[in-house]
Amino acid sequence: MDGTFSYVKVHIKPQLGIRNFDREAAKQVAGENPDYLVDDLYQAIAKGDYPKWNVYVQVMSPKQAEGYKWNIFDMTKVWPHKDVPLRQIGVLTLNKNPDNYFTDIEQAAFSPSTIVPGWAPSADPMLQARMFAYPDAARYRLGTNYQMLPTNHAKSPVHCPYQRDGFMNFTDNYNDQPNYVGSQLEPMTFKAGGAPCSRLSTLTEHEKWTGEVLSYTSSVTALDFEQATALWKVIGREHGHQERFISNVASSISGVTDRRLRSAVYQLFAHVDKDLGARIQEATKLDN
Ligand code: HEM
Incomplete structure (x- = not known):
């Protein structure tokens, strides 16, 4: 070991893709079986249908990090794949259920x-x-x-x-x-x-x-919203996704009683997309 190093960001992505419940379905499932996802995982492994994740790394040299257009430790920003490509290093497979939930899982650290x-x-x-x-x-x-x-x-x-x-x-x-x-x-x-x-x-x-x-x-600058705006457009590709996002955010904000805080949230989202702030504000009123 000569003391040289690279910065490595690890990504673990499910081969099954990502699917989520919407808010209403999540509420219902949590009431019927709060361990729904643990159960799903257990049953899949028990029948040999092992879930797999692809493991990737993004690698940056210290020189690249020093010259990068923003602070690489800023966790509100991703490292764009076009600058730092994902390189697959392996596959993670869950192929065994715990023998004893207490010793194997509850005591895990x-x-x-x-x-x-x-x-x-x-x-x-x-x-x-x-x-x-x-x-x-x-x-x-x-x-x-x-x-x-x-x-x-x-x-x-x-x-x-x-x-x-x-x-x-x-x-x-x-x-x-x-x-x-x-x-x-x-x-x-x-x-x-x-x-x-x-x-x-x-x-x-x-x-x-x-x-x-x-x-x-x-301090927050326009650059801080660049990736959020791009993500908002990606979300827009799937029918109903933006609407569900607005409804979820509105549902949380409707519990906030401080008016100044609420309007700060609308303004923040307006920086991401000018209609988004207004739409959240509108939906929050309806939610009240
Ligand atoms: C990148 C950000 C983070 C990620 C991805 C993350 C992820 C997680 C996960 C997956 C768990 C386990 C939850 C469970 O048992 O169901 C957890 C627990 C916990 N997290 Fe984090 N976390 C993050 C940031 C932080 C920070 C900044 C702190 C404190 C400074 C923190 C403190 C803890 C503690 C104390 C627990 C409970 C550990 C235990 O029960 O033994 N986390 N976190």
Whole structure:
């Protein structure tokens, strides 16, 4: 590993496509069987009709990122496929139902901070928040050693884990070694099968750009509506889609009693499409 890297955005798209209930049908189905989708998934897997997702990546070099027309960490914008094409790297298949729902699913703890060597988190602020929020929730929900539970435990040796002992620890992890990791006292190995800690400097010239781009102001410009306007046109290709969207938004807004807030929402949508704001306003009145 020489310290070079690329920014990677991962996309996981269902081979079955995407179909949704409209608001009325969703309400009805939730009343009849709130676990409708879990049930559907379970039955499909049970009969061998395994659901599959195509996995793609978009890859950008740090140089490209620095020169890109907007901040690549702005999660309100996609990376247009024409600039950064989707490249398929695999297929994800769900081919097994849980044997025990509690041990396999309820005790499962996912986090973007659980990564294999070769991957590292970017400076994306949303990702950074999630790196800590999920393990915090898991420690509260499952206990401090939740990563030792069979459903969460890595199948391969864990390199340089920084966690030691704690409530309900059931490995001898660092045995009698001192309680610090990766210092001059190396080689220090994780006796439960891990490898010594390796140190990789991530301090590069690129860090300077990252620091600057992350302190961007939150002012909103016309560029912020470009993709939303394009999406609104895409939605328009399917009969009734725009109408359902307006009805869904109006239904949420009709619960907002503050008039100023309501009109701010109409104005925001008017920036996406000039009729859209007016149509939401109209539908909201009808919804009242
Ligand atoms: C890209 C944005 C995000 C995505 C795609 C996302 C996705 C998810 C998903 C799929 C779940 C599981 C829901 C379930 O169990 O049914 C979840 C739970 C959760 N999310 Fe997020 N989330 C995002 C942003 C955030 C942020 C910014 C935070 C906090 C700073 C956060 C904190 C949490 C927490 C604490 C849970 C509960 C975890 C648990 O029960 O163990 N999420 N999120």
